[in-house]
Amino acid sequence: MGNGIAHVFAQSGYSISLIDRFEATLEKAIATISKNLDQMVQKEKITENDKESALNNITTFTSTEEGVQHADLIVEAATENFEIKKKIFELIDIHSPEHTILATNTSSISITKIAAVTNRPDKVIGMHFMNPVPIMKLIEVIRGYTTSDETTSIIMEMSKKLKKVSVEVNDYPGFVANRILMPMINEAITTLHEGVGSVEEIDTVMKLGMAHPMGPLQLADFIGLDVCLSIMNVLYEGFGNSKYAPCPLLINMVTAGYLGAKTGEGFYKYTVGSKNLVVSKMFT
Numbered sequence: 288m289g290n291g292i293a294h295v296f297a298q299s300g301y302s303i304s305l306i307d308r309f310e311a312t313l314e315k316a317i318a319t320i321s322k323n324l325d326q327m328v329q330k331e332k333i334t335e336n337d338k339e340s341a342l343n344n345i346t347t348f349t350s351t352e353e354g355v356q357h358a359d360l361i362v363e364a365a366t367e368n369f370e371i372k373k374k375i376f377e378l379i380d381i382h383s384p385e386h387t388i389l390a391t392n393t394s395s396i397s398i399t400k401i402a403a404v405t406n407r408p409d410k411v412i413g414m415h416f417m418n419p420v421p422i423m424k425l426i427e428v429i430r431g432y433t434t435s436d437e438t439t440s441i442i443m444e445m446s447k448k449l450k451k452v453s454v455e456v457n458d459y460p461g462f463v464a465n466r467i468l469m470p471m472i473n474e475a476i477t478t479l480h481e482g483v484g485s486v487e488e489i490d491t492v493m494k495l496g497m498a499h500p501m502g503p504l505q506l507a508d509f510i511g512l513d514v515c516l517s518i519m520n521v522l523y524e525g526f527g528n529s530k531y532a533p534c535p536l537l538i539n540m541v542t543a544g545y546l547g548a549k550t551g552e553g554f555y556k557y558t559v560g561s562k563n564l565v566v567s568k569m570f571t
């Protein structure tokens with residue numbers, strides 16, 4: 288997600304510091320951004336010059352302290368884990384200028400809880416980009432309990448400069464996007480678990496019957512089954528309502544390491560280096 292976010296800011300003319308713990312991850316990120324920009328040049332959406340200036344707008348850092356020193360806005364997109372985000376927000380609160388807005392791309396962690404670890408809770412906000420970031424139009428902008436009107440309006444205005452459509456929502460578990468999407472995915476997994484239909488049948492019903500571009504089980508594979516499980520747990524614990532209990536099949540698959548496309552197998556099998564899907568025999 289980090290490389291996609293850097294891509295859209297750099298393409299809109301902003302000077303970007305792209306930070307990761309690992310040099311290799313940064314190199315891979317720049318290669319991905321370059322490849323994605325090449326595709327845009329081939330489709331004549333941008334020129335070769337646009338591509339070069341977007342790439343020139345990005346500087347990479349493995350030191351967070353150094354990377355955030357002159358930032359006006361920081362968009363954190365590290366691993367979805369509160370303890371990791373807590374450490375990052377404590378660090379960037381110390382090392383970034385006083386006026387800097389601290390945004391997070393979290394899919395499910397409370398913005399209010401993240402804001403509370405900083406000394407500027409009024410300047411902490413959710414900027415939930417969708418995957419793949421350069422293509423998807425939406426930014427779900429999440430106001431924490433302490434986020435100020437000023438911070439919110441700066442981010443809503445900035446989203447327009449990124450040529451995105453932003454929607455402002457309040458900070459409750461799952462916000463809007465995942466509060467609706469994840470229970471649907473969880474229900475699709477329960478439908479499979481109960482033997483109502485096979486993987487292909489369930490996905491076909493939702494694709495052809497509901498005009499979804501992708502079936503819920505394939506989408507779960509692309510999001511990552513571990514991510515789906517962790518968001519269901521946030522909803523379950525946050526609302527204390529059994530309707531959000533994660534399906535036992537989802538729990539089993541995550542425990543067994545079947546996390547979807549990133550591990551090569553989830554509800555479908557993924558051949559290495561190819562986007563082609565091979566339907567898994569496990570559930571058919």
Ligand SMILES: NC(=O)c1ccc[n+]([C@@H]2O[C@H](COP(=O)([O-])OP(=O)(O)OC[C@H]3O[C@@H](n4cnc5c(N)ncnc54)[C@H](O)[C@@H]3O)[C@@H](O)[C@H]2O)c1
Pocket residue numbers: 288289306307308309312351363364365366367368371375392393394395415416417418510
């Ligand atoms: N994957 C999606 O479809 C998606 C969609 C919307 C939002 N998100 C959110 O975006 C965030 C990132 O998701 P992802 O799928 O890109 O995760 P990822 O695990 O693929 O990438 C996270 C990156 O953060 C880096 N990182 C971890 N700790 C760090 C630290 N202390 N300092 C610097 N870098 C650090 C890791 O090296 C890794 O490169 C999460 O909060 C996730 O919920 C993901």
